Amino acid sequence: MDKIQGIITYINGPVIKAKNMEMFKMREMVTVGEKRLIGEIISIDGDIGTVQVYEETTGLKIGEKIDSTGKPLSVKLGPGIIGNIFDGIQRPLNFIYEKSGGFISEGIGLASIDLTKKWDVTVLVKEGDTVKEGSVFATVKETPLITHKLMIPPGINGKIVYAEKNGTYDLEEVLLKIDDGKTVHDIKMYQEWPVRTPRPVKERMPIEKPLITGQRVIDTFFPVAKGGTAAIPGGFGTGKTMTQHQLAKWSDADIIVYIGCGERGNEMTEVLEDFPKLIDPNSNLPLMNRTILIANTSNMPVAAREASIYTGITIAEYFRDMGYNVAIMADSTSRWAEALREISGRLEEMPAEEGYPAYLPSRLAEFYERAGYVTTLGDDEASVTIIGAVSPAGGDFSEPVTQNTKRFVGAFLGLDKKLAYARHYPAINWLSSYSGYLASLNSWYRNNVSEDMMNLRGEMLRVLQEESKLLEIVKLVGEDVLPDEQRLILEIAKLIKIGYLQQNAYHKDDTYVPLNKQYRMLKVIKLFYEHANEVIKKGIPISKIKSSQLYNDILKMKYSIPNDYKDEFDNFENQIITYFDSLIEAYEG
Structure with a gap:
């Protein structure tokens, strides 16, 4: 049979x-072409096909050939992924650097994980x-922190007719042969999976547990659920990348997949330099032992940027299928949407709002719906949580990517330019942000933190909302004309904002705060508010x-009380009661 080949007629x-x-x-x-560039067919009309190429097409000529591979764009899933740094189509950047230096040259091919590396395998x-x-x-044992579980691929069931013993093998060696009654399947250490197809699960479970991040404004005020989605x-300059770095460092996910899709090179360089130096707080080992980086910067091929989030989510689903809780940081989906816009423009499609393609909402939905808390095919409970940064031009949240993302995510953590310029980090605006997971996580907080945790959160949020209204009056007439009860609200709001919501990523005790300490801090502020309110009603200025x-x-x-506190909060509460009692006594005396 003749080899299937297309002939290039147009290049854009x-x-x-x-x-x-x-x-x-x-x-x-x-x-594609003599250099064998990697591409994907995105439309076929009669005998004319359209291909998006994941590499630079400079030097490609009309008349060159296109060859079939017989399979969709896929990634190889096996040992060697954790701790690695890939480009948007899962080619290891270390391999590319060794082969072509500091720039990605054309025609490197679809390299992926190292198939020749030997691994110690325990056969079960x-x-x-x-x-x-x-x-x-x-x-x-892929890293000191992660045990890589080799799984029977989806769709294969049957009897083992051949099995290797414990030993050292590379990824291409056949470890099992399985007879399903019709075919004998060779099972190796890796699977191949098409990136645009979600991996199957047994059942999608209700969301009931939070992703603990150690960031007070998120964990207490706007929680993100395990298996949930957040934007x-x-x-x-408002701190999107910084916030995602904090979540990657401190969230209680087992594995982190960090996708830099279209960010500036210096931001990804910072990630690549910082992450290998970071120490995992739970194990005191390098964080890269449970991290996968996918780097596709703004000067890399635009089509590979479009593929990068599918590569990342497929890798995340693979580790989810082993029973791990995985968190994905996509930075940023706006740059990914811009790649969609550029490709759509070159395809001469009819544009929708602000030039984005009309299918932008459905593509965003396809991505975010691959998050979830599930029962895997192997009967484990596991999750994929997606946290996507969005970069609206000028901070305009009314633009299409932000608005469409808002439709599909459960938590919306809106960053505020004024807070960021005031050096208030994380610059999450408590008035424009929300979490749709409060009702489903309420019982978890009651059972694991405190019965009144969510009520306390609601009371403090009401203080901040009341402060927002009062500040409008203050702008007009000044603070001095307000009665003391209302001036107290301004002062308590300051305690909440500066003493609680503002967090220092570079302070050893403040960069990560356990939930119990978050609760006790908020309880101290509430106790202070209640007693202050009482003394003001008695006429004390x-x-x-x-x-x-x-x-x-x-x-x-937040700085003076350590995370492993014992009696400090009890002492604090006693001091509050004693101080206000003495204030009333002195006034009445």
Whole structure:
């Protein structure tokens, strides 16, 4: 049979058209031209096919050939992923650097994980055993923190007719042969999976647990659920990348997949330099032992940027299927949407709002709906949580990417330019942000933190909302004309904002705060508010409260009370009661 080949007839950046394409399939991966550039078929009309190319097309000529690979754009999933740094189509950047230096040269091919590296394998099954899809048949200690579980690929069930013993193998060696009654399947250490197809699960479970991040404004005020979705929108300089770095460092996910899709090179360089130096707080080992980085900067091929989030989510689903809780940081989906816009423009499609393609909402939905808390094919409970940064131009949240993202995410953590310029980090605006997970997480907080945790959060949020209204009056007539009860609200709001919501990523005790300490801090502020309110009703001037040492101590308690506190909060609460009792006694006396 003759080899299937198309012939290039038109080139427009990463988009090319070719004839003789009627035998190709939609979403098939192809090689383009003499340099064998990697591409993917995105439309077929008669014998004319359109291909988006994931590499630079400079030097490509009309008349060159397009060859079929017979499979969709896929990634190899096996040992060697954790701790690695890939480009948007899972080519290791270390391998690319060794082969072509500081720039990605064309025609490197679809390199992925190292198939020749030897791994120590512990085989858990034997000949004669019956296995099903998703079953773990062997394990590999991939890093000191992660045990890589080798699974039977989806769709394969049957009896083992051949099994290797424990030993050292590379990824291409056959470890098992499984007879399903029709075919004998060779099972290796890796699977291949098309990136645009979600991996199957047994059941999607209700969301009931929070992703603990150690960031007070998130954990207490706007929690993100394990298996949930969140957006972090903000203009330039508001701290999107910094917030995602904090979540990557401190969230209680087992594995972090960090996707830099289209950010500036210096931001990804910072990630690549910082992450290998970071120490995982739970194990005191490098954080890279449980992190995967996908770097696709703004000067890399635009089509590969579009593929990068699918590569990342597929890798995340693979580790979820092993029973791990995985968190994805996508930075930023706006740059990814811009890649969609550029490709759509080159395809001469009818644009929708602000030039974005009309299918932008459905593409965003396809991405975010791959998050979830699930029962895997192997009967484990596991999750994929997606946290996507959004970069609206000028911080305008009314633009299409932010508005469409808002439709599909459960938590919206809006960053505020004024807070960021005032050096208030995380610059999450408590008035424009929200979490849709409060109702589903309420019982978890009651059982694991405190019965009144969510009520306390609601009371403090009401203080901040009341402060917002009062500030409008203050702008007009000044603070001095307000009664002391309302001036107290302004002071308590200051305690909440500076003493609680503002967090120092570079302070050893403040960069990560356990939930119990978050609750006790908020309880101290509430106790202070209640007693201050009482003394003001008795006619004691607010200046006595505002100028007290106790007020300043509460502002600084995030630094003064360690995370492994014992009696410090009890002492603090006693000091509050004693101080206000003495204030009333002195006034009445």
